[in-house]
Amino acid sequence: MTITETERTDTGRHVTVLVDRCAGCQECVIRCPAGALSMESASWTAQADDALCVGCRQCERTCPFSAIVVEGPLALATRVDPPVRHPVELHANVTETRPGYATWDEAIAEANRCLACPDPTCVRGCPAHNDIPAFVAAIRDHDLETAHAILRRTTVLPDVCSRVCNQAAQCEGSCTWSLAGGEPVAIGRLERFIADQVAVPAPVVVEPTATALSVGIVGSGPAAIGAAYELLAGGARVTVYERDDRPGGLLVWGIPDFTLPDVVARRPWEDLVAAGVDLRLATSVEPGDLDQLLEAHDALVMAHGAGQAMRLSVPGADLDGVGTATAFLQGAKAALDPGGDPAAFRASLGVAPGRGRRVLVLGAGNTAMDVARLARRVGLEATCVDWLDERFALARPDELAEARAEGVDVRFSRTLTSLEGFDGRVVRAVLSHTTQRDRTSAPVVSPDALDVLAVDLVVMAMGYRIEEGLRAHVPQTPIVKRHRGFAPGRWSASGILANPASPACFAQPVGALALDREVGLWESAMPRRERLWAAGDALTGPSTVVEAMAQGRRAARAVLDARPSRDGRAHGAEPSSPRVLVAYASASGTTARLAEVVGDELRRSGATVSVLPVERVDALAVAQADALVLGSWVEGLVVARVRAARAMRDFVDGLPWLGGRPVAVYCTYGVNPRTAPAELAHQVEARGGTVVASATFGPGDRAEDARIRPTKPEAFAHRVAAQVLTQRARATVA
Amino acid sequence: MAVLTEDHSRSGFPGSHQVDPIPVAIRTRPPSDPEATGRFAATDPPRGLDIARLKRVGGLLRDRRLQFLLILPNQIIFWLVIAIGIVGTVVPGLNFATAITWYLWFCLVFVMMVVVGRAWCAMCPFGGFGEWVQRRTFFKRTTKSLGLGLKMPERVAQYGFLLSVGAFLVLTWIEEFFNIAGPGNPMATSFMVLGIVGTALVFFLTFERRTFCRYVCPLSALIGTVGAMGSVAGFRTRDRSVCLSCATKDCMRGDAEGFGCPWYTWPGSADSNAACGLCTECYKACPSDNIGLYLQPPLTSVVAPSRRRADVAWSVALLFGLVLYQQVNALGAFVSLDNWLNTHLHFPQYPNPVDYVGIIAAVAVVLAAIGRLFSVAFARRDVVLAPGGTSFVERTSRFRSYFVPLMYGIIPVVGADYFARQLPKFLRYVPRVPVSIGHLFGFGSTSSRLYHASLIASNAGIIAVQDLVIALGTAAAMWASWRIAGRDLAPLSRRPLAARVAATALAGALGVVVAVLYVWMNAAN
Incomplete structure (x- = not known):
């Protein structure tokens, strides 16, 4: 079909390639979802066909030289969004407020909005990295079994995540339409459509052999679910220890039914138990039990979550009528379950008829919203207060809007100053006004501006933290989920990092949020101590369901990869050659050459070796390595500030917890290394590494043509190989 | 739609359970390559003339301090020129500002451009000063830059070197009018140099990368054209197919080791030395060690380019x-x-x-x-x-x-x-x-x-x-x-x-x- 000139201009879109700046690298050509860009061979620059352009600006975001400008509207159909249900009668109503697609027509219409981007930013935005374009394409093909199969590669909770995820800050916030300023594809609803129409497949189970890994999981929340699915598929025997009498953790007690119906929340554990997971309910694991569990299992995955509610220390906090979100959520959920009695629940809270129904919820995050909305459903009036400015609110924007629509009074820029009581029970709350300049600065309290609220109940819903007892036995937790240093090249190349902060992403750039989440994912692959991994909130502190699930899967894969053994048994697999990562910081090339020499020697000793400059080492490389060799040049002035290079020191500081992993260090120097190797070794030990060898190489030690006897670097490599191979042998062969 | 096969990690450990799932979802179109090999054949320098293959040269080029150390002496000299031109003797032949600038430097710049190409650009104190301020560092790799970071408007940029030619014509007229190089009053030389440094600084704080050097610098067009006679081809790809399939283009975007090319040049498509500032950033940033510093027979960049501008x-x-x-x-x-x-x-x-x-x-x-x-x-x-x-x-x-x-x-x-x-x-x-x-x-x-x-x-x-x-x-x-x-x-x-x-x-x-x-x-x- 020929496109007429009128049709060309009718689109209103125009792509300008700045030809003097375009270098013909084709980053735009290979990523354009519409095929609107091609190469002009004479000038070797990109050329655009305006008629094909859909205005998504993917090219603008991915051009390394900013050589493309797109003007005009987005070629974007209206998003198919079933309206949120606002029940007329809230009392005792736990009907889901966010409906899914009811018909194929709706789902297909929405699926057709997906551009199937060649380098999909939504996949990076999804904490589990679901292959979103592929499952959307499967929906278009009416092939939901394939869609489930695609999802199963990366998630085991599509029915749950599609309901509880904050898609605006994850996949949908990273959708190319969203990055271009348009309405994103309703990825969450499409994922839910798959799970609503066809049951989520049962776990894949590889029958455990006699020598199968035995893995214990502490906790039964999303991280534990993710880990259990992965371990079953890897042929491991899985035992889960849950403190409560119902499995599911946060999923069953922390999320109200109007967001996550109970039948959906129960599904994963029903499937896992049926698949053979040994689920031990009402079994509390205390810090003193960990050693015993490590004797009983080859590996432990700590997925006990972050269940300790945070409390505010203000005058009157110990009055009757002041409680925590955990107790309220559990009680309210039970009261709203079939057979429950909201009135009895109210009475248990001391807010019986004639005594008032005003609940003050401290906090305005997602937990606070759940508390307040549940309060409305058990017949109470709810007011939420948060000291943050509304621009930097921690609640999902849609959750906040729904809560307000249901009559919850949400007040930002307020903080509780004191609670006043009468007859030992809270009756009044004094609130101060606050101001907050930007997202990272703490709000400032204005002592003069006060609100006084009459209250009958106060619920502290300011979040959770990891319980201190177990946390102390899981080293280096919680981790800081902050990506430091330069973004990985592929993340920059995809264009996800090109967008500025957005209100839907807590006033942060969606790409930065996604990259920060990667830190949690990579850290979950690292053992926190010998044969012990952590995932989910137990690793990162309070987080999201999907992150916890993804981390659980990643930790389980790390367990399967490491195949640890509590008693030296082989687990059926041939002991593989140890993997050694040689990372170096080199200024003139000497340290790099020595890294190659060491690497070659290790290879000759049977190790699988990767030699990389520290700038190119990513978390995956560290996670996969059985041992590390770190080489650095020595900076400083002969006697002053002589130490390992800054790049190496920064690298070691940024390493995930090494959990006793063997590490060898060497330094190259011109005059005198002084204490540089010792300081580097000390730094490595502070990150949980076990330093097995240390060496320094001066100008006379770098001979590359010693034919008679090994050079000093080669001798060092022999020593490292001996240590690594010995440890490996100890770990894999009885 | 073709699928680019990507390595699942840079770690190079095969057979692991830990496969990064993101690359699995990447289905980029294949890059257009049918004519690339033939198109660039005439301008590709002989493979053996890659001096970055020499270990010492390669190590030197990898060192982030290299360009700083090249710029530093010139920086000192030209700030001395500014100071001494103002406070020194008014006898031109005795004043360091006049003598070094007009008796030696200008001639040396021509020698460098005829023999090498943009050698002066690699050590230029004017652009160097602006770049230090813009990058907020002398030589370290930084992430945040100072200034507005604007793009040169396309209605100007489309004329390529012509703005630079205009600047050169204006500067030459000023030099003739005030008899700066005549040689006249040494103070005039100081003000001229100060003017160039100040203009460069304004441009570096207004526009991104080396927009000043590429489009505005009075010497840029002269070096870019006459420098084509030079025997240094600049930083070029070692294997074009590697560049075409590179998933990150770190040489253009920058990575932890190097900034993205400040001159808007991609070694994968460079067919002359006209816009290679020899700054070594692409060499440092390339994750595949696929960029070399090539020599070429004299006049290659005059005779060979197929994209004549x-x-x-x-x-x-x-x-x-x-x-x-x-x-x-x-x-x-x-x-x-x-x-x-x-x-x-x-x-x-x-x-x-x-x-x-x-x-x-x-x-x-x-x-x-x-x-x-x-x-x-x-x-x-x-x-x-x-x-x-x-x-x-x-x-x-x-x-x-x-x-x-x-x-x-x-x-x-x-x-x-x-x-x-x-x-x-x-x-x-x-x-x-x-x-x-x-x-x-x-x-x-x-x-x-x-x-x-x-x-x-x-x-x-x-x-x-x-x-x-x-x-x-x-x-x-x-x-x-x-x-x-x-x-x-x-x-x-x-x-x-x-x-x-x-x-x-x-x-x-x-x-x-x-x-x-x-x-x-x-x-x-």
């Missing part, structure tokens, strides 16, 4: 006009013309802007007319030109298809002319440089023997050297024109051989004109 052609024409103006203005007839114009236009002194612009424009127009004449005389009517774009550098026409290659062919004459033009000052006065340095420390004066020494004192000797340079440049231009015409003009021409001969003759004729002018100038400064 109209801005380069017009730059050559205008720059030739400028240097011819500088030759002509040493003749008695010109002095009469300039005085006559000044009298009638009430302009205070030489150089009158009308004859300045007029002569330069006239030369460019004559060269354009010759191009037009070629197209009329030789062009085949049955040849259909490739469709061009709408911007200045993209447009195609029968005129351009002759004019542009012809101008590339005369680059060696223009380069030789500029070099020869600097020789009288250099040959006569360069011994004054050590005297001016000594003067800073209290010894060295106009009575020093060295002050009155010359490398070549006689006019005849200087003219001989100048004409020797022109003869070499003309020979190079004739050879280049013969080659260029054979490849670019012959297929378009009814009489291919005649077109080649005519193009070669044009280069020769221009060389003769220039050589004769040098004789008539009688070694004038």
Whole structure:
């Protein structure tokens, strides 16, 4: 079909390639979802066909030289969004407020909005990295079994995540339409459509052999679910220890039914138990039990979550009528379950008829919203207060809007100053006004501006933290989920990092949020101590369901990869050659050459070796390595500030917890290394590494043509190989 | 839609359970490559001339301090120039500012551009200072930059080097008007250098990367065109297929080891050394060790590029006009013309802007007319030109298809002319440089023997050297024109051989004109 000139201009879109700046690298050509860009061979620059352009600006975001400008509207159909249900009668109503697609027509219409981007930013935005374009394409093909199969590669909770995820800050916030300023594809609803129409497949189970890994999981929340699915598929025997009498953790007690119906929340554990997971309910694991569990299992995955509610220390906090979100959520959920009695629940809270129904919820995050909305459903009036400015609110924007629509009074820029009581029970709350300049600065309290609220109940819903007892036995937790240093090249190349902060992403750039989440994912692959991994909130502190699930899967894969053994048994697999990562910081090339020499020697000793400059080492490389060799040049002035290079020191500081992993260090120097190797070794030990060898190489030690006897670097490599191979042998062969 | 097979990690450990799921979802289109190999074959330097393969050179290029250390001495020298020009002696020959700038530096820059290319750009203190401020570092890799980071507007950028040519013409006129290099008052040299540094700083704080160097710097067009004669090809790809399939393009975007190319040049498609600032950033950033620093036979970047640029052609024409103006203005007839114009236009002194612009424009127009004449005389009517774009550098026409290659062919004459033009000052006065340095420390004066020494004192000797340079440049231009015409003009021409001969003759004729002018100038400064 020929496109007429009128049709060309009718689109209103125009792509300008700045030809003097375009270098013909084709980053735009290979990523354009519409095929609107091609190469002009004479000038070797990109050329655009305006008629094909859909205005998504993917090219603008991915051009390394900013050589493309797109003007005009987005070629974007209206998003198919079933309206949120606002029940007329809230009392005792736990009907889901966010409906899914009811018909194929709706789902297909929405699926057709997906551009199937060649380098999909939504996949990076999804904490589990679901292959979103592929499952959307499967929906278009009416092939939901394939869609489930695609999802199963990366998630085991599509029915749950599609309901509880904050898609605006994850996949949908990273959708190319969203990055271009348009309405994103309703990825969450499409994922839910798959799970609503066809049951989520049962776990894949590889029958455990006699020598199968035995893995214990502490906790039964999303991280534990993710880990259990992965371990079953890897042929491991899985035992889960849950403190409560119902499995599911946060999923069953922390999320109200109007967001996550109970039948959906129960599904994963029903499937896992049926698949053979040994689920031990009402079994509390205390810090003193960990050693015993490590004797009983080859590996432990700590997925006990972050269940300790945070409390505010203000005058009157110990009055009757002041409680925590955990107790309220559990009680309210039970009261709203079939057979429950909201009135009895109210009475248990001391807010019986004639005594008032005003609940003050401290906090305005997602937990606070759940508390307040549940309060409305058990017949109470709810007011939420948060000291943050509304621009930097921690609640999902849609959750906040729904809560307000249901009559919850949400007040930002307020903080509780004191609670006043009468007859030992809270009756009044004094609130101060606050101001907050930007997202990272703490709000400032204005002592003069006060609100006084009459209250009958106060619920502290300011979040959770990891319980201190177990946390102390899981080293280096919680981790800081902050990506430091330069973004990985592929993340920059995809264009996800090109967008500025957005209100839907807590006033942060969606790409930065996604990259920060990667830190949690990579850290979950690292053992926190010998044969012990952590995932989910137990690793990162309070987080999201999907992150916890993804981390659980990643930790389980790390367990399967490491195949640890509590008693030296082989687990059926041939002991593989140890993997050694040689990372170096080199200024003139000497340290790099020595890294190659060491690497070659290790290879000759049977190790699988990767030699990389520290700038190119990513978390995956560290996670996969059985041992590390770190080489650095020595900076400083002969006697002053002589130490390992800054790049190496920064690298070691940024390493995930090494959990006793063997590490060898060497330094190259011109005059005198002084204490540089010792300081580097000390730094490595502070990150949980076990330093097995240390060496320094001066100008006379770098001979590359010693034919008679090994050079000093080669001798060092022999020593490292001996240590690594010995440890490996100890770990894999009885 | 093809799937690019990506390695699942950089760690290189095979057989792991831990596969990064993101690459699985990447289904990028295959890059267009059908003509890449053939298209770039003529401009790709010989593989063996990659000096980055030498371990010591490679290590040096990898060192982030390299460019800082290249810039630092020049930075010191030119801040000294600024200071000493203002506070030092008013005797030009004794003042370090005048002596180093006009007796040595300007000549050295021409030597560097003819031999190397953009060697000066790698060590330039003007751009270097702006870049330090913009990057907020002397040499470290930083993430946040200072300034607005704007792009050069396309309506300006499409003219490529022409803005730089304009800046050079304005600066030269100012230099002539104030007799800065004459040499006049050393303070004028200081203010000129300060002006360049200040302008550069403003541009570095307004625009991103080295927009100033690429588009505005007065020397950029001159180095970019004349530097094409140089024997350093710059940083180029070692294997183009690796560059085409590279998933990250770190050389353009930058990574932990290097900034993205400040000159907007991609080693994967570079076909000349015109826009490679030799800053080493791409070499540092490449994750595949796929970039080398290549040498090339002289004139390769004149003869070989298949993408000939109209801005380069017009730059050559205008720059030739400028240097011819500088030759002509040493003749008695010109002095009469300039005085006559000044009298009638009430302009205070030489150089009158009308004859300045007029002569330069006239030369460019004559060269354009010759191009037009070629197209009329030789062009085949049955040849259909490739469709061009709408911007200045993209447009195609029968005129351009002759004019542009012809101008590339005369680059060696223009380069030789500029070099020869600097020789009288250099040959006569360069011994004054050590005297001016000594003067800073209290010894060295106009009575020093060295002050009155010359490398070549006689006019005849200087003219001989100048004409020797022109003869070499003309020979190079004739050879280049013969080659260029054979490849670019012959297929378009009814009489291919005649077109080649005519193009070669044009280069020769221009060389003769220039050589004769040098004789008539009688070694004038």
